[in-house]
Amino acid sequence: MCGRFAAYDEKAYIEFLSRLGVTADDHAMVPRFNVAPGTWCQVVRRVEADTPPQVKEMWWGYRPAWAKGKASQPINARVETVATSGYFKSAFQKRRCLVCADGWYEWDKATTPKQPYFLCRKDRKPLMLAGIYTERDDGTLGFAIITEPARGAAREIHDRMPVLLDEESIVAWLDPDLTDREVLRNVVKHLKADQITYWPVSTRINRPSQEGDESLINPA
Numbered sequence: 001m002c003g004r005f006a007a008y009d010e011k012a013y014i015e016f017l018s019r020l021g022v023t024a025d026d027h028a029m030v031p032r033f034n035v036a037p038g039t040w041c042q043v044v045r046r047v048e049a050d051t052p053p054q055v056k057e058m059w060w061g062y063r064p065a066w067a068k069g070k071a072s073q074p075i076n077a078r079v080e081t082v083a084t085s086g087y088f089k090s091a092f093q094k095r096r097c098l099v100c101a102d103g104w105y106e107w108d109k110a111t112t113p114k115q116p117y118f119l120c121r122k123d124r125k126p127l128m129l130a131g132i133y134t135e136r137d138d139g140t141l142g143f144a145i146i147t148e149p150a151r152g153a154a155r156e157i158h159d160r161m162p163v164l165l166d167e168e169s170i171v172a173w174l175d176p177d178l179t180d181r182e183v184l185r186n187v188v189k190h191l192k193a194d195q196i197t198y199w200p201v202s203t204r205i206n207r208p209s210q211e212g213d214e215s216l217i218n219p220a
Contacts, residue, residue, distance in 0.1 A: 001076050002129070002145045002162040004205065005104040006033045006118070006217060007042075012126045013100055020044065020170065021052040033216045035101075036208035037061060037075040043143055044098040045133060046174040053174055057096075058133055062088075062144035065137040075131060079148040079163055083181045088144075091132035093179045097143055098170065099129040103217065105205055106158040106198075116205045117157050118217050119198040127191070128170060130163040152193025164191040 007013070008031035022044070022114050035041060043058040061073040064087070074087075082088045102126070103120030121127060133143040150161040165173055166189040172178055173188050201219040 001106075001147055001158070001160045002104050003037060003075060005035050005099070005101040005129070005162075006035055007031075007035060007099075007101045009102050009124075009126065010213065011151065012102075016100055016126055016128075017053075017055065017125075019167075020174075022055060032211050033214055034105075034205055034208060034211040037058075038213070041054065041099065041143070041207075043131065043133065043141075044100065044174070045095070046176055049175055049177040055088070056141060059140055059142040061137055062091075062132065062134055063140050064091075064134045068137060073142070074144055076147045076160075077144045079146050082132065082146055088132060091134050091179075092109070094176050095133050095204070096173055096176075097131045097133045098165070098174065099131050099143070099145060101127050101129055103127065104129075104162060105201070106154070106161070108157055111195060113203060115220075116203060117198045118202050119154055119157070119196055119199045121191075121195050122197045127162075128165040128167065130165050130173060148190075151190075151196075153196050153198055154193070164196075165189070166191050 009036045010029040013029045037060045040057050044053050046053045063073040077088050082092045103118050107114040107116050130146045131143045133141050136142045146163040148163050154161040169188040202220050
């Protein structure tokens with residue numbers, strides 16, 4: 001799964017948005033080293049194919065307006081079922097998005113207490129996490145991060161990981177007119193698994209209130 005991530009490299013974030021044609025002036029990044037579900041996050045989406053992508057504040061928790069307040073609010077959607085599930089398939093067709101992160105956290109269940117790890121690119125470049133979003137019943141937007149079976153080094157920590165997109169796939173992923181599942185599967189590529197590394201970090205990451213502490217990503 002992906003239940004916590006970090007987003008802190010403002011320079012890389014702005015450069016990424018610039019390559020997409022997004023002006024980041026009004027979307028300055030506040031460094032966050034422990035982004036938890038149930039918080040507002042900056043997410044990249046494209047509303048119309050003939051307009052540039054935009055950055056939008058979204059709630060990390062996916063619940064369509066039609067589902068009303070008692071329905072579940074998942075933070076992840078499994079890649080195996082996201083295109084066919086009644087809860088997710090409409091968003092997968094037309095409301096795909098990106099979460100830009102510097103890394104994410106997973107916990108090793110084999111240890112007591114569970115040992116947290118920070119996973120990121122070996123070259124420390126930003127990761128593009130594939131997501132979907134929906135309008136919530138209060139008129140705001142909520143998103144979920146798509147996950148897949150863990151690949152490469154990530155398999156040593158957890159059985160799931162976020163879907164990480166290769167940068168050349170970004171335009172296609174954000175295109176709201178690209179709705180055919182098979183076409184999307186053929187043009188969207190994942191980041192190569194051998195580009196991921198990890199190291200253990202402090203159990204202080206278990207406390208969401210530690211969001212602004214940059215030492216959280218230091219090796220334990």
